[in-house]
Amino acid sequence: MTKTGFRKALTLVMLLSVFGLMIVGCSSPGGDAGEDEAKLGETVTVEKITYTANDVSEAKKVGGEGNINTAQETYLIVELKIENIGEERTEFDGDMAKLWDINDQAYDLDLEATAAACSASGIADVVNIWFGGLDPGQTIQTKAVFDIPQGLKEMKLEVRSPIIGSEERAFILLSEDTGEEEGGGGEH
DSSP states (O other): OOHHHHHHHHHHHHHHHHHHHHHHHHTSSOOOTTSOEEETTOEEEETTEEEEEEEEEEEEEEEETTEEEEEEEEEEEEEEEEEEOSSSOEEOOTTSEEEEOTTOOEEEOOHHHHHHHHHHTTOGGGGGGGGSEEOTTOEEEEEEEEEEOTTOOSOEEEEEOOSTTOOOEEEEEOOSOOOEESSOTTTO
């Protein structure tokens, strides 16, 4: 390899390393000091959307009537109120909510379990909020379901801005006492 080829390869490796560090830095719950953080029952605002986690529970199964999902270990179910306080329609996707544990391990929204839990609770009209939108002034009640290992404590829900390219986010600290539900198949 020539000196020029070596320098190009070294430069490429350095650029990829910096890019990798930027990605890792953006995917941790530490966040900036200016990011909102709330407790269960409190509201956080991200851009023009407010999020309130009103309740947290656990269940082994969610859904009902032929649409039952079973967790690998346990489902953490977060009851959410989401409101568009802006002047324009906002669109959501499945990456708008993420769960973090005390060891900075992230858990993605389980979209199938979320759909089953919402449908069984009679809120099927808004089950697709994670792939839908909210008009100005619209408020919905929905659920966010995560498949997590049993016994996790001190969980933190990260909610993000629906604006494309925005890195704005906030966190909601979830109660340690999630109250395991036995056989909650049709209840969530």
